[in-house]
Amino acid sequence: MTTTPVLEVKNYNVDFWVDGSWYPAAIDMNFHIKSGEVLAIVGESGSGKSSSSMGLMGLLASNARVTGSVLVKGTEMLGTNVATLRKFRGREVSYIFQEPMTALNPVYTIGFQIIETLRTHFDMSTEAARNRAIELLTLVEIPNPEASVDKYPHQLSGGQRQRAMIAQSLACDPALLIADEPTTALDVTVQAEILDLMRNLKDKLNSAVLLITHDMGVVADLADKILVMKDGFTVEQGTADQIFNSPKHPYTISLLNSVPKLGSAPSRDLKSDASGGPVLSLKDVTIEYPKRGRVPAFTAAKNVTFDIQRGEILGLVGESGSGKTTVGRAAIGLIPVKSGSIEIVGKEIAGSSQKQLREVRTHTGIVFQDPASSLNPRLPIGESIGEPLFLAKVAKGAALDRMVEDLLDSVELPRSYRNRYPHELSGGQRQRVGIARALSMNPDILIADEPTSALDVSIQARFLELLQELQDRLNFACLFISHDIAVVEILAHRIAVMQHGVLVEIGDRDQILQSPQHEYTKMLLSAVPVPDPAEQRKRREARLKSK
């Protein structure tokens, strides 16, 4: 084992030329990674973690300026010619990207893409390269590698695509692997598998890994050393133990505090009164997406039954494809149901006409997953918020203006924002607008469909607080849909778990979290990464043993 670091970065700066001046994305970074080591760069969106890693190998857009020194195995990367860079890219330094569907070329088989990488860097026959590709796919534990090598990206599942992506980046035994949010697009159980795989590979191949992520749980699982970034500055650097157990910088401390930790949220008292009957009631609801051409009909939810009382928050948890969003949308009449009944404050909405639905919708509100796409980009946000009121003919003109201002106040946004367009707001602010709109009609039931999945942890923490305050004050019922159990734990009184369109378990929050009955719930709980290296190690070992 050599003592010279694989990657050494000194006085490293990245700036972008935007609107007539240089905006710094990374300021004076210094770090190094030895082989077999994992350095995690942690930060929230906009902190410069991705730009700085792309800049290492000259992969930034032409309006970027990179200065300082980047040594890969002792060779300077900055300012060298493109040919040298190309020799290092893929060969010595390789990348794993966030979204494997977009990072793999959809018109070539994964085998072809791995073979291409191999043959660019080595003199190899197609035959030999193909054998090596199969070997690599075996290494990343893709089932049936001889057949998978000829598959197209869309024929693989999300986790398998990410494995194929890793196989491609490992093709030339790189000395340094840069993984940019490698598990963000994946479900928790798949994420756990990929993290295990990366840990094994790193030990087997003895490469250095530069891990870029916002997820403290992932960091706790993998990293040896951690570098915390904020607004381009390195605020703190140290070993994983140092950062997690004795953080020094206030930003690191607040970052760690805002990460929701499973099993630490105080329990919430239920102010519900069952006297008025359930606000939302689903009975044997089955939802089917009809057959389209050669694509067969798909049952997204089967026999789902649950009630929500006034003032109660039900957390609906499941992985992607489990049908939780479908149920949320059907509950508000956006998707027709095939059979079963959905009642909102006693009114049946399954199979009712548009006109009846419009009447029922005055009792409902919905917060969508992606605030960027759920607000009309051409409509000033004041108008978006006031639209339900205007359409229900509650108010218009000056009275409507006043109500919009009150709503903006209640979600803690300045009143002057009402004439702004959605793109002028940050993600957290946009999601507040989404809440203000959902609450404008003072609904009996609020459906929140992954409202925090697009937000940074610190913003998410503030958002959850706000939602709690509002719910305590207005006492609406809420169906809170999320893939993140730790978030659901903070808010929910009861939790329902879905898998493949079936509601596998439903019960009180503490009962589900502490003594889960169903196998799937147990698996889901054990896969959640915890932002604590020691605890995470324990959980990992327990998980491996149970296998």
Add this chain to the structure above:
Amino acid sequence: MAKKDKSLEAGAAEANSIEMRETAGLSQGQLVRKRFFRHRGAMISMIYLVFIVLFLFTAGGIHLGTKNAPFTIPGWWHWTINDLTEVAYGTGDKGQLTVGAPTMNLNPFAGKAFGIGDHPFGQDTIGHDYFALVIRGAQQSIMVLLVVGFIGGLIGTVLGAISGFFGKFIDAVLMRFTDLIITIPTVIIGSVIGMRLGNLGVFPLALFLGFFAWTGLARLVRGDFLTLREREFVDAARVAGASNNRIIFKHILPNAMGVIIVSITLLLSGAILLETALSYVGFGVQSPDVSLGTLISTYQDSFQASPWLFWWPGFFIISIALSVNFIGDGLRDAFDPRQKRKITRKDIAAAHKVEKAAKAD
């Protein structure tokens, strides 16, 4: 300390008043109008176009109605397109013979009579006043532009929007109908109608063009609607209780405005050419009536001898088309809130200066 408090209070009051001004709720329409009026190129073009239209219609007068029941308001120009005047022969700069040269001279040192003269744009070969012809032609072309833009834009947008929004059966029917219209050659239909009904004048021609020109627009709008209707803000509007009409016209249409405007401006410049072609095959503008297109095609051979017969219609075509384009540009920018002012070299220089000053400190 007390003083500081006071200044703080004053600052707060000022901030308050600014906030008050900013919180006045503005609707989407008001914001778009504000942005459009701020677009310099579009405003200049708008003023220019209004000026040209006023100039044309006061100078040439208004001629509507059919041959048998004409409706005419005479203009202030003393020739009409039917007046035949004595052709003026002269010698040009190089000593060649000129026929009906322009009498307009705005250069007081040129040694000729200063002023616009009797035939400012010259005469054609048989003695028509060319100013009167060009005025009349430009009137016709503007009429074609407005009617084609309105009819074609309306049909294309509405059909495309309905087709893309509702999808399925409605989409299939409307799009096959669009395909049908596309397969029919406009020029042939035009010549058949021209043969049957004879010279109808410019208005029916423009209507006819409008009924055939919307196909491309409809397809583009449909494509835009197909993607936009899947966006979550459409669901959000539906949950808010919006009707289909409101979702189409208030929520999706403003988002498709860029495509619509660009495609209509292209459609308009195509309409001028199509009008000329149809007039050539005998439908639309017939002699003695003229349009800018027929003027150019009639006199294309006299470019060497009498180039002014070419200049003026060309000038009007180009300036009208350009100002329509600029107005379209301004509208598109006004509807798109993300559009920002372009960075100029001046801005970059200013930024450099600030950076230098900061370094000097």
